Amino acid sequence: MGWRFMVFWHPLILCPAILLLYRVGFPLIIRVFEGKKKGEAALIKLKGIKTTARLLSANQTGTYINEQPMVLFKVEYIDFQNHTRRAELKKNCKSS
Structure with missing residues (x-):
């Protein structure tokens, strides 16, 4: 079969894609929805x-x-x- 067994849902492709999305994608999405002001306010509440x-x-x-x-x-x-x-x-x- 050669390389044709590599489909999107194969673990060698899906696991790195999930890890990349987890490390890069989710923080970007959270920053967009949270906004800068809310992030600063949350940091002040957390750390003082x-x-x-x-x-x-x-x-x-x-x-x-x-x-x-x-x-x-x-x-x-x-x-x-x-x-x-x-x-x-x-x-x-x-x-x-």
């Missing part, structure tokens, strides 16, 4: 952005979990759009 915060206050809330006090931290930071933001974080503090 490093910033430095300034501690405004730290007070106990009066709540104890496993005999450890809950502390309310009020912080201020500048986001990636140069807006000053304030946030409140509640954390359990381990006493030493």
Whole structure:
């Protein structure tokens, strides 16, 4: 038969074609449908952005979990759009 046994659905042709489509085709299709803005937003949600915060206050809330006090931290930071933001974080503090 020679090379005539090689049809499109033969594993020697189909497997490399699937791998090539998987590595090149799908990422291109995803980028087209996702758009650049959504990709950046998803990356920010996944990895976050490093910033430095300034501690405004730290007070106990009066709540104890496993005999450890809950502390309310009020912080201020500048986001990636140069807006000053304030946030409140509640954390359990381990006493030493």
